[in-house]
Amino acid sequence: MDNNANLKRSERKRHKEKGKNKSTARSILKFIIYAVIILVFAGMGAIGGKVLAIIKNTPPISQEALTAQSQSSIVYAKDSNGQWQRVAILHGADNRLWVPIEKIPKDLQNAFVAIEDQRFYKNNLGIDPIRIIGALIADIKAGGKPVEGASTITQQLVKNTMLSSEKTLTRKIQEAVLAWRLEQKYTKEQILEAYLNTIYLGGPNVNAYGVQAAALAYFGKDVSQLDLAECAMIAGITNNPSLYSPYANLEAATERQHLVLKEMLKQGYITKEQYDKAIAEKLVFKKTNFTTYDHKYFIDQVINDVADELSKKLDISHDEAINKIYNGGLRIYSTMDSRIQNYIEEAFKNPELFPMNSKIKDEVQGAMVVMDWRTGEVKGLVGGRDTSNIVRGFNRATQAYRQPGSSIKPLTVYGPALETGLTAATVVDDVPTTFGNWTPHNYESSTYRGLVTLREALTHSLNIPAVKVVDRVGIATSANYGKKFGLDITKNDMYLPALALGGLYKGVTPLQEAAAYGAIANGGVYTTPITFTKVTDSEGNLILENKPLRHVVLSEQNAYILTSMMQDVVKYGTGTRARLPNMPVAGKTGTTDNYSNAWFSGFTPYYVATVWMGYDNNSISLYDTRTGTRVVGGSYPAQLWKTVMLQIHKDLPYKDFVRPPGIISVTVCKDSGELPTDLCHLDPRGDRTYTEIFVQGTQPTTYCTVHVTAKINSQNGKLATALTPPDLVKDAVFIDPPGRTPEQNAVAADGKYVVPTQYDDTTSILPGNNEPNNAPNTPSDVVPPPSNNGTTQLPPAGEPTTPTNNNGSTPQNPNNEVQSPTNPIPPTNGNKNP
Incomplete structure (x- = not known):
């Protein structure tokens, strides 16, 4: 139990x-x-x-975030019809040209939607759940390999503009959020516009962001000009530009194009007829070169000038301004006239227009500028003979500072002379003259013309008169006018050789000289040269407005007189090779001492232009082995100037330089610049009078004192004495240059026309005396020049006489006033006026 x-x-x-x-x-x-x-x-x-x-x-969204991408800038110029045309595209790392949706063909918009995001217009979530599931299923069927994209157009826009390219969960979540936000804030048109302007459409050796750059890259045309087949081709590139670019794989690109067209037909964007036509079309590809551009010297200067103005306005560095030009989507409106630019470029390709020295390896370089002197707008500019694709290189038209030689004379010699009271008729003596320890020489160093007017001195480019004029008006005055003309006059230029003969320390550029000469053409008003008129952003909002600065250098009247003097340079002087058959030309040549620089600058009633030639190595002299001569401004530079200007003016109506009020014409003596007397007409060289123009009030009021008369022995040309046989005594007209020495007279071209200083020593037989008279030749034996009545009066014994000028023969009116020079009554010495 x-x-x-x-x-x-x-x-x-x-x-x-x-x-x-x-x-x-x-x-x-x-x-x-x-x-x-x-x-x-x-x-x-x-x-x-x-x-x-x-x-x-997640970062916030804004319009700026969508459009602040790097954008290429465009430079425009006017064509022969005055219409703006694109001449250059400037871009940095990304070549992107923004265009509004209104300018993008509807076929191109539909092509992108059909192939990239067919539920674009119906889906407002930014992401497409149905497409995401479909892409996952497709990827699973492909064994986990991604074969189908799930990004909407809105998501692609977010990736292209707002987020980094890293593939992380964070970026994916932010992409979805931003896409949703975009859909809530912007219209479909705004989203599509931003997308089409930012999507990458390049490929091997093609840099193209956005449909405008792509249209230019593949078809050489504006996006608005694309047809359906071309639209489908560009839309097909998007999926894989390196594979589907027609330049990389035309067969693959064509298959992709056909797929785009098939989707457009399937989605109801095009009809079967349009589809068949587009499929059958054989596309013609034309690649636009984005790495360089035509007219490179001009465009390079435009870039520099715009950068200078941007840096000042925006308070940024020059480098930052350059970056904005290449990446800021600017629209730059240049002053270039494509027709004129092409004329210059064609001339620079012609080797016959340039000297050639077969003994020197280096090529002779050159530069040329053409400008509208009224507006300051540069119409054409070439800075060298280089035809390579190198851009932003050395531009000799704007960067090569060279000594101008005699082409400086209108600017620092004769312009200031007219402004300070001298006239075109003012006479200077072209004879050897020493200034301190310097003795200038003319181009032809052994030739001296003697008495010349300022007009003649400029016409023949005489150096000694030019130095004398600067010495007379003052170095400071000459330098001041050079600065007013836009030249870089430095403290090292404050001496006669620099200002009178163009030996400037820094030198000048062809653009500077063209602008300076333009001031003369423009009635004495200097206008700052400009290469662009305005700059806007891609939407047309004004950023810069470039208005040239102006200031007065010469009076309108003096500018006209200087123009007239410079016309004679081309008509009769050193610039005859620049003559135009259909248009007046005023200009001046320039050659430096060692022949290393040769210039011609001149203007017409329409344009001003400057040509420079020389080597980049300034120590090499210009020499042409074809002709065996040294090169001067009046040779090749003048010929090149003429060649271009003939083309420019061929269709322009003839017109003359406008004569302003306040100009009068007066007949003067060319040996004194004063009102003529009878003696001026009787010069052994012929009539020495001519008609000159003056500013009212500057015309001469006194009569010529340079021409004199004296009795000479007709056999030996010496002054006659009482012993000179009467049948050998002859009345003769001479000149008496003031202040000239016998040494100067000996080398002057007019020296043989100067009144003699030696008396006749001829032995004669006196009446009533069979013995020769060997009495010494003394002043008391001299027969004086004619008196006022034209007869010879022998002085009383013992009263010496010497040759006299006609000063004492100038008759005075009853009031002892000189007759009006506008209608002068010349004095008479008893001889008839010719």
Whole structure:
């Protein structure tokens, strides 16, 4: 019984322990379940918190974020019809040209939507759940390999403009958030416009962001000009530019194009007829070169000028301004006339228009600038003969400072002379003259013309008269006018050789000289040369307006007289090779001492132009082995100038330089610059009078004192004496240059016309005396020049006489006033006027 009791007790105890074990197991399982649930919710909370943090840190969206991408800039110029045309595209790392949605063909918009996001117009979530699921299924079927994209157009826009390219969960979440936000804030047209302007469409050796750059890169045309087939080709590139670029793989690109067209047909964007036509079209590809541009010298200067103005207006560095030009989507409107620019470039390709020295390896370089002198707008500019694709190189038209030689004379010699009271008829003596320890020489160093007017001195580019004029008007005055003409006159130029003969320390550029000559053409008003008129952003908002500065250098009247003097340079002087058959030309040549620089600058009633030639090595002299001559400004530079200007003016009507009020014409003596007397007409060289123009009030009021008359022995030309045989005595007209020395007279071209200083020593037989008269020749024996009545009067014995000028023969009116020079009554010495 005890055993049974014990057994029962043992069974009861086992049952009790078993129940207790079951309860413990249930508790443990329950705990595990609760723990898992808690952990799941905790994990979800943590993940949710992290997601919320990512969303919170998502950058905001703005219009600027969409459009602030690097954009290429465009330079425009007017064509022969006066229409703006694109002449250069400037870009940095990304070549992107923004165009508004209105200018993007509807076929191109539909092509992108059809192939990239067919539910674009229906889905406003920014992401496409249906497409995501479809992409996952496609990827699974492909064994986990991604074969189909799921990004909407809005998502692609976000990736292209707002986020980095890293593939992380954070970026994926922010992409979805931003895409949704974009859809809520902007219209479909705004989103599509931003997308089409930022999508990469390049490929091997093609840098193209956006549909405009792509249209130019593949078809050489504006995006607005694309047809359906071309639109489909560009839209097909998007999926994989390196594969589907027609330049990389035309066959693959064509298959992709056909797929785009098929989707457009399927989705109802085009008809079957349009589809068939587009499929059958044979595309013609034309690549636009984005790494360089035509007219590089002109465009390079435009870039520099725009950068200068941007840096000033925006208070940024020059380098920052250059970066803005290449990446800021600017629209730059240049002053270039494409027709004129092409004329210059064609001329520079012609080797016959440049000297050639077969003994020197280096090529003769050159530069030319053509400018509208009324507006200051540069119409054409070439800075060298380099035809390579190198851009932003050395531009000799604006960066090569060279000594101008005699081409400086209108600016620092004759312009200031007219302004300070001298006239075109003012006479200077072209004879050897020393200034301190310096003796200047003419181009033909052994030739001296003697008395010349300022007009003649400029016409024949005489150096000595130029130096005398600067010495007369003053170095400071000459330098001041040079500065007014836009030249870089430095303290090292404050001496006669620099200002009179163009030996400037720094030199001038062709652009500077063209602008300076333009001031003469423009009635004495200097206008700052400009290469662009305005700059806008890609939407047309004005950023820069470039209005040239102006200031007066010469009076309108003196500018006209200087123009007239410079016309004679081309008609009769050193610049005859620049003559135009159909248009008046005023100009001046320039050649430096060692023949290392040769210039011609001139203007017409329409344009001003400057040509420079020389070597980049300034120590090499210009020499042409074809002709065996040294090169001067009046040779090749003048001929090149004429060649270009003939083309420019061929269709322009003839017109003359406008004569301003206040100009009068007066007949003067060219040897004195004064009103003529009878003697001026009787000069042995012929009539020495001519008609000159003057500013009213500056015309001469006194009569010529340079021409004189004296009796000479007709056989030896010496002054006659009382012993000169009467039948040999002859009345003769001479000149008497004031202040000229016998040494100067000996080398002057007009020296033989100067009144003699030696008396006749001829032995004669006096009446009533059979013995020769060998009496010494003394002043008392001299026969004087004619008196006022034209007869010779012998002086009383012992009264010396010397040759006299006609000064004493000038008749005075009853009031002892000189007759009006506008209608002068010349004096008479008893001879008839010729």
